[in-house]
Amino acid sequence: ADKVKVGLMLPYTGTYAALGTAITNGFKQFVDENGGKLGGREVEYFTVDDESNPAKATENAKKLVSRDKVDVLVGTVHSGVALAMAKVARDTKTLMIVPNAGANDLTGPLCSPYVFRSSFSAWQPSYAMGEALAKKGIKNVATVTWKYSFGEESVAGFKEAFEKGGGKLVKEMTLPFPNVEFQPFLTEIASAKPDAVFVFFAGAGAAKFVADYAAAGLKNSIPLYGPGFLTDGNLGAMGGAGEGLLTTLHYADGLTNAKDAAFRTKYAQTYKLQPDVYAVQGYDAAQMYEAGLKAAGGDPEKKEDVIKGMESAKIDSPRGAFTLSKAHNPVQDIYMRQVKGDQNVMLEVVSKSLEDPARGCKM
Amino acid sequence: MSTTTKNEVLLQADRLTRRFGGLVANQDISVTLERQMIHVLLGPNGAGKSTCINMLSGDLPPSEGRIHYLGKDITALTAAQRSQVGIGRSYQRTNIFPQFTVLENVRLAAQSRRQQPWSLFTKAMEQKWALDKARACIEEAGLGKRVDWVSGVLSHGEQRQLEIAMVLSTDAQVLLLDEPLAGMGSEESASMVEVLKRLRQTRGILLVEHDMDAVFAVADMITVMVNGQLLECGPPAQIKASVAVQQAYLGTEDSFHV
Amino acid sequence: MNANASLIPKLVALAIVACVPLSGESFYIEIVGKVLVMAIFAMSLDLLVGFTGLVSFGHAAYFGIAAYAVAILSPEYEAASLWYVLPASVGLSALAAFVIGLFVLRTKGIYFIMVTLAFAQMAYFIFHDTPLGGGSDGKYLNNKPSASIFGWEPFDLTNEVHMFYFILAVLVLVYLFLARVLQSPFGRVLVGIKSNEHRMQSLGYLTFRYKLGAFTLAGALGGLAGFLYAVLFGFVTPELLSWHESGNVLLMVILGGMGNLAGAIAGAFAFEAMREIFADITKYWQLLMGGVIVAVVLFLPGGLAGVPGRIKRALQGGEAK
Amino acid sequence: MSNMLLEAKEVHTYYGASHILHGIDFNIREGEGIALMGRNGMGKSTLIKSMLGIVRPRHGRVLVRGDDYTKARTYQTAQQGIAYVPEGRGIFKSLTVRENLLMSARAGVDGRREWTFDRVMETFPRLGERINNGGWQLSGGEQQMLTIGRALMTNPDLLILDEATEGLAPLIAMEIWRIVKEIRRTGIATVIVDKNHGAVTSICDRAMILVKGQVVFDGTSDEIRAQPELIQKHLGV
Amino acid sequence: MDFASFLIQTLNSLQYGLLLFLVASGLTLVFGIMGIINLAHGSFYMIGAYLAFVLTSATGSLVLAVVLGIPLALAFGAFLEWALFSHLYKRDHLEQVLLTYGLILIFEQLRSLLVGDDVHGVAIPAFLDASIQLTEVMSYPVYRLAISVVCIVLAVALYYVIQRTRLGMMIRAGNDDRGMVEALGININMIYRVVFALGVALAALAGMLAAPISSVFPNMGSHVLIISFVIVVIGGIGSVWGALVAALIVGFADTFGKVLVPELSGIVVYVVMAVVLLWRPEGILKKG
Numbered sequence A: 001a002d003k004v005k006v007g008l009m010l011p012y013t014g015t016y017a018a019l020g021t022a023i024t025n026g027f028k029q030f031v032d033e034n035g036g037k038l039g040g041r042e043v044e045y046f047t048v049d050d051e052s053n054p055a056k057a058t059e060n061a062k063k064l065v066s067r068d069k070v071d072v073l074v075g076t077v078h079s080g081v082a083l084a085m086a087k088v089a090r091d092t093k094t095l096m097i098v099p100n101a102g103a104n105d106l107t108g109p110l111c112s113p114y115v116f117r118s119s120f121s122a123w124q125p126s127y128a129m130g131e132a133l134a135k136k137g138i139k140n141v142a143t144v145t146w147k148y149s150f151g152e153e154s155v156a157g158f159k160e161a162f163e164k165g166g167g168k169l170v171k172e173m174t175l176p177f178p179n180v181e182f183q184p185f186l187t188e189i190a191s192a193k194p195d196a197v198f199v200f201f202a203g204a205g206a207a208k209f210v211a212d213y214a215a216a217g218l219k220n221s222i223p224l225y226g227p228g229f230l231t232d233g234n235l236g237a238m239g240g241a242g243e244g245l246l247t248t249l250h251y252a253d254g255l256t257n258a259k260d261a262a263f264r265t266k267y268a269q270t271y272k273l274q275p276d277v278y279a280v281q282g283y284d285a286a287q288m289y290e291a292g293l294k295a296a297g298g299d300p301e302k303k304e305d306v307i308k309g310m311e312s313a314k315i316d317s318p319r320g321a322f323t324l325s326k327a328h329n330p331v332q333d334i335y336m337r338q339v340k341g342d343q344n345v346m347l348e349v350v351s352k353s354l355e356d357p358a359r360g361c362k363m
Numbered sequence B: 001m002s003t004t005t006k007n008e009v010l011l012q013a014d015r016l017t018r019r020f021g022g023l024v025a026n027q028d029i030s031v032t033l034e035r036q037m038i039h040v041l042l043g044p045n046g047a048g049k050s051t052c053i054n055m056l057s058g059d060l061p062p063s064e065g066r067i068h069y070l071g072k073d074i075t076a077l078t079a080a081q082r083s084q085v086g087i088g089r090s091y092q093r094t095n096i097f098p099q100f101t102v103l104e105n106v107r108l109a110a111q112s113r114r115q116q117p118w119s120l121f122t123k124a125m126e127q128k129w130a131l132d133k134a135r136a137c138i139e140e141a142g143l144g145k146r147v148d149w150v151s152g153v154l155s156h157g158e159q160r161q162l163e164i165a166m167v168l169s170t171d172a173q174v175l176l177l178d179e180p181l182a183g184m185g186s187e188e189s190a191s192m193v194e195v196l197k198r199l200r201q202t203r204g205i206l207l208v209e210h211d212m213d214a215v216f217a218v219a220d221m222i223t224v225m226v227n228g229q230l231l232e233c234g235p236p237a238q239i240k241a242s243v244a245v246q247q248a249y250l251g252t253e254d255s256f257h258v
Numbered sequence C: 001m002n003a004n005a006s007l008i009p010k011l012v013a014l015a016i017v018a019c020v021p022l023s024g025e026s027f028y029i030e031i032v033g034k035v036l037v038m039a040i041f042a043m044s045l046d047l048l049v050g051f052t053g054l055v056s057f058g059h060a061a062y063f064g065i066a067a068y069a070v071a072i073l074s075p076e077y078e079a080a081s082l083w084y085v086l087p088a089s090v091g092l093s094a095l096a097a098f099v100i101g102l103f104v105l106r107t108k109g110i111y112f113i114m115v116t117l118a119f120a121q122m123a124y125f126i127f128h129d130t131p132l133g134g135g136s137d138g139k140y141l142n143n144k145p146s147a148s149i150f151g152w153e154p155f156d157l158t159n160e161v162h163m164f165y166f167i168l169a170v171l172v173l174v175y176l177f178l179a180r181v182l183q184s185p186f187g188r189v190l191v192g193i194k195s196n197e198h199r200m201q202s203l204g205y206l207t208f209r210y211k212l213g214a215f216t217l218a219g220a221l222g223g224l225a226g227f228l229y230a231v232l233f234g235f236v237t238p239e240l241l242s243w244h245e246s247g248n249v250l251l252m253v254i255l256g257g258m259g260n261l262a263g264a265i266a267g268a269f270a271f272e273a274m275r276e277i278f279a280d281i282t283k284y285w286q287l288l289m290g291g292v293i294v295a296v297v298l299f300l301p302g303g304l305a306g307v308p309g310r311i312k313r314a315l316q317g318g319e320a321k
Numbered sequence D: 001m002s003n004m005l006l007e008a009k010e011v012h013t014y015y016g017a018s019h020i021l022h023g024i025d026f027n028i029r030e031g032e033g034i035a036l037m038g039r040n041g042m043g044k045s046t047l048i049k050s051m052l053g054i055v056r057p058r059h060g061r062v063l064v065r066g067d068d069y070t071k072a073r074t075y076q077t078a079q080q081g082i083a084y085v086p087e088g089r090g091i092f093k094s095l096t097v098r099e100n101l102l103m104s105a106r107a108g109v110d111g112r113r114e115w116t117f118d119r120v121m122e123t124f125p126r127l128g129e130r131i132n133n134g135g136w137q138l139s140g141g142e143q144q145m146l147t148i149g150r151a152l153m154t155n156p157d158l159l160i161l162d163e164a165t166e167g168l169a170p171l172i173a174m175e176i177w178r179i180v181k182e183i184r185r186t187g188i189a190t191v192i193v194d195k196n197h198g199a200v201t202s203i204c205d206r207a208m209i210l211v212k213g214q215v216v217f218d219g220t221s222d223e224i225r226a227q228p229e230l231i232q233k234h235l236g237v
Numbered sequence E: 001m002d003f004a005s006f007l008i009q010t011l012n013s014l015q016y017g018l019l020l021f022l023v024a025s026g027l028t029l030v031f032g033i034m035g036i037i038n039l040a041h042g043s044f045y046m047i048g049a050y051l052a053f054v055l056t057s058a059t060g061s062l063v064l065a066v067v068l069g070i071p072l073a074l075a076f077g078a079f080l081e082w083a084l085f086s087h088l089y090k091r092d093h094l095e096q097v098l099l100t101y102g103l104i105l106i107f108e109q110l111r112s113l114l115v116g117d118d119v120h121g122v123a124i125p126a127f128l129d130a131s132i133q134l135t136e137v138m139s140y141p142v143y144r145l146a147i148s149v150v151c152i153v154l155a156v157a158l159y160y161v162i163q164r165t166r167l168g169m170m171i172r173a174g175n176d177d178r179g180m181v182e183a184l185g186i187n188i189n190m191i192y193r194v195v196f197a198l199g200v201a202l203a204a205l206a207g208m209l210a211a212p213i214s215s216v217f218p219n220m221g222s223h224v225l226i227i228s229f230v231i232v233v234i235g236g237i238g239s240v241w242g243a244l245v246a247a248l249i250v251g252f253a254d255t256f257g258k259v260l261v262p263e264l265s266g267i268v269v270y271v272v273m274a275v276v277l278l279w280r281p282e283g284i285l286k287k288g
């Protein structure tokens, strides 16, 4: 039979290059474990560096879809790029698996039979954090995030749960992406003295925020919380500043399932790197597709069957097993994690099988 | 060309003053320019002659004083607007379009008389009137052999000639010429003096020049400035004889023999 | 000068491009279509940079404004009329350029570069930080405008081949239009302003108005390119207005050789082709592309537009250098 | 006899394809003064620039004190004690008058420092009044004085003045000629291009006339003064 | 805003402004004084930061890293000038845009190949690793204050070199008319090489000093590029004091903008730039 053509559209240069690589590694790891095959067929990869640039996104996606005629599009990290890809996927009826981008819209108003997500929606980890803080009895929280959709959606998810639980946001602060001068906000926080601070940042900005927060002495008086992107992959850059931080995410260090242990050993062996949540998402993207292909008897052309197969699959992920919601977003456990040394150690499951509400999805 | 009346007052500047910070470059300078007259502005270096021309041409706003052209107050007009009403100038330091040919330099100058910014589809090179005008003025300035040369590669003296050709082609009634002969060879200077005389027949000319042979060959009236102040104003003979002027500017005959 | 001599290569190039749809590969049709759009964009900027001497570092604003205009003006579930959205979006870009021009044209040189950037960044943040155009995630244009006139449909933009020829036709028209404009008295004045604006003023030209005219015209044509882009891809994002995009189109113009319309087109082709080809052959495409750009600067002064001249000289075997 | 300072041998210079200098021989000895004459566009400035390495001659050689400087960089030639006042001035606009003078200050080749800042100030009192003005704020004549002063600050052995009195008031021009004479008396050689033939021939001991990039006359000032028809023919006066 | 936080915000503004000046200082030299439109300024900053990371990891001390890094950056700058920039002075300035764009791509890719794409931190030297208590909950890191001091010293030194020394005069003259400088017997090529190298070293130094507080990450150069140009330009090209004033203005505008008009904080800097340039079309302090 023909090969299965997999199109990887991920950032290989620029700010998110490390994430793109981790996702690719994870995906390929599963394929290797599966004998170098998906649905029983050899896999052929096509890669495009999306540069995290939405302005080139449509064009890049079409390159994979109409030139390389891939059977599945896997991508990407940046939400704006992923939205453009999703449009191409819908218009051309190409299967797409989002291995990271968290924009709620992807499995919300813009959901489509062809678009799946192996990661999370921005709403999920934040909502779980909102619940957890409210349960702890925290009343007043200040938030800070970059002014772009992902940040605002994260804060909105947090707010929804937190206010439902009786909490109150005393200050909602935003700054333009990718500005990283946080000092004014730290001063504001110090003067408002909330019970806690919830932030969404990722990558280098997150590392800097956590370091600045500690350097300003706030860490000792006002606890800091956020979705796991705050600390994932950044602990080295923070020095000791992150020690003890609590974050929520669908993955953590120190999970007790066997799948995770195997996955991590293998990954570390193959790539001489510690795996992270991005690698897991890449790995699961491959698993999801494998499930779909299996249902279609290994024929990627039978799209209906592939989709059905994926929709009904139970994915045995290193993060713990998950299923997919009607809108194609993982229904998964969210963990509360704490930074210990260079690890985000799992403390507890704060939200069991959390499902994104998929508001606006008409599927 | 418009009708010309002898001795009609073209340009009148009343008590112009210009300060640069603490420095008073021009103080209460009044100049009158009539048609068919060459009025020469003399003065040592830094006396304020170019500043005066700059005020008349609109390149510099005066600190005080008014300027009238044909009786109308033009003090508030910009350089471009003054050029449009009929005041043309040349520059002391060569000021041309170095990437263009000589012809294009002058043609652009000629084109400025009938601007049609809206007619995007006519070809500039088919506007014969501008081309003819340009060629005539180039010939007049003695650059006939260089019509198609890129002006930036002309020798210094040739660029000075081009400067004159440009101002000629604007048909200005008032010519403000800032050291037009500077950098020209003696032969070119001599022929330029002839050009000036011919131009005088229809226009008024304000001339700044340090070439005394040329000045006394063409001047009808001379104003001498020193340190921004008016020193003396009168016909050439009077100026030549003036002791004050000799001391401040001309020097005495014997000092000529170095 | 020898317009006819250079006409033939241009016609050949045009013919080759016109054959692209024959390949039937929708990817190539679209990608070449995009390059054509960028070529229009680059020409519009060249009018400012190469001919008028106004180095705008915010030209993406006009591209983006028109692109957003189509997306916003088009109803969500049906096609808008081309004959309404095209003039409307191009007009909006022109209007924006006119108003911004009133301010920015008061500055010169590097300062002008930076003020144009400042205004473009403001436009960027308007689309990025407000819900007007869907915020940072951008906005879909779900239905391409329809070209029907009272029921008669001369062409169909949802058809990729029609779309391609539509863009190509616009490109040719813009090229001919600009070539003509540059020969007009207006165009000559622009070139004069580039060479020596002060002298133009003292010759009696109200240069501000001419510059404003050029700025508005360039904004309108940049908007035209943005319009085509949005229709071609059906997705607009604030990044279309970002300084990276303004920078890219500026690079195309410089790469092609400033002050040469065909050069601007060549620059757009070269720039896009390099990205595509190098990114295809290696993950380290940036290294290759950077290397080629550095080499072009070092060995091809004046950009690609100078290449035909070099070849000619080399063929004539005339004196070196 | 004193030594050869600067020589050009069979120099051919082109601008692109146009052949400007057609094999020119030029030489100047220490302390000598040469008037370089010719109509506009005959190649006077080009000759000077060729010797200084500002434009490169395609054929021929340039010697400074007998050493080959044909391929030397301009600053190396200039450091041999050659100061250049270009036509059209070339002052530094973003520097003040003082800075324009100070930036070029240097001891002569033999270490002598005759021309100091103060001496330039004495020579051109007008500059003293404008000492903190920016170069772009000077009148044309003031700029001219500044370039001459700047050249003198390098304590040269050879001073090349290309139309140095352009735009100077007669009194100042005379003053310049007086200074040049004085400079010459201290043993500094000079090459002068100027349209005031009377003045230059009276200052210089030799004269040279260029026509279309060729030397048509090379002789003493007295010889040329004795042949007014030469001047008439080649310079048109 | 209560008075105490107003004071602290003012301190924040000053400190941020000085940091911005540090980041832009190399550009003041290369772009402001030498007139080279150097888009690779951000890359030199990035290279400095990565140098700090690599050398600190190797030697264990940021101070040693800086001591080793500066000569490296100088040599690197001199090499680039010799190999590339020296060929461009006579050409259209915009060709420098193209060249330096190419360099950005090359440097980013090399960085990725040599050091990878991860985010790194750099440890603050132990003797500066302390805080000053400002309010009961908030304190101020000594390292930031130390950097502010370095910035002030740098500003004064730069001003002195450029405005007061003959070297400075020659550089400025070179930007007006290179040929004339050379005709005066000055080896302008050598001077430009040295100054360019200094500019690169300054940018790299900024990267090294900023590394502990900004962390080290891919594309960090492009983040500082535009803001550096903004500062040099609104200060008035070629003016060191102007750049300092501009950096402080931007520092204040950005800090208070974030707090007082958060919705508009993205455009505050650009509005400031537009207003300044429309008010003074040649920057705040044109010269001197």
Ligand SMILES: Nc1ncnc2c1ncn2[C@@H]1O[C@H](COP(=O)(O)OP(=O)(O)OP(=O)(O)O)[C@@H](O)[C@H]1O
Pocket: B020, B023, B025, B043, B044, B045, B046, B047, B048, B049, B050, B051, B052, B092, D130, D133, D136, D137, D138, D139, D140, D141, D142, D167, D169
């Ligand atoms: N922009 C300016 N700023 C400050 N001072 C200036 C400016 N322009 C001219 N000056 C000064 O004003 C005085 C008069 O200058 P102006 O150019 O009018 O002299 P001028 O009479 O034309 O002299 P010249 O014969 O040497 O050309 C000079 O001392 C000059 O330094």
Ligand SMILES: Nc1ncnc2c1ncn2[C@@H]1O[C@H](COP(=O)(O)OP(=O)(O)OP(=O)(O)O)[C@@H](O)[C@H]1O
Pocket: B152, B153, B154, B155, B156, B157, B158, B183, B185, D015, D016, D018, D020, D038, D039, D040, D041, D042, D043, D044, D045, D046, D047, D087
């Ligand atoms: N950069 C250049 N490119 C091309 N041709 C040039 C260039 N500079 C000068 N020329 C030409 O070379 C010839 C000699 O010029 P040069 O400047 O040496 O003349 P000159 O004798 O000094 O004249 P002038 O008295 O007008 O200064 C002129 O015909 C001029 O047009």
Ligand SMILES: [Mg+2]
Pocket: B049, B050, B051, B092, B178, D139, D140, D141
């Ligand atoms: Mg003057």
Ligand SMILES: [Mg+2]
Pocket: B155, B156, B157, D044, D045, D046, D087, D162
């Ligand atoms: Mg000459």
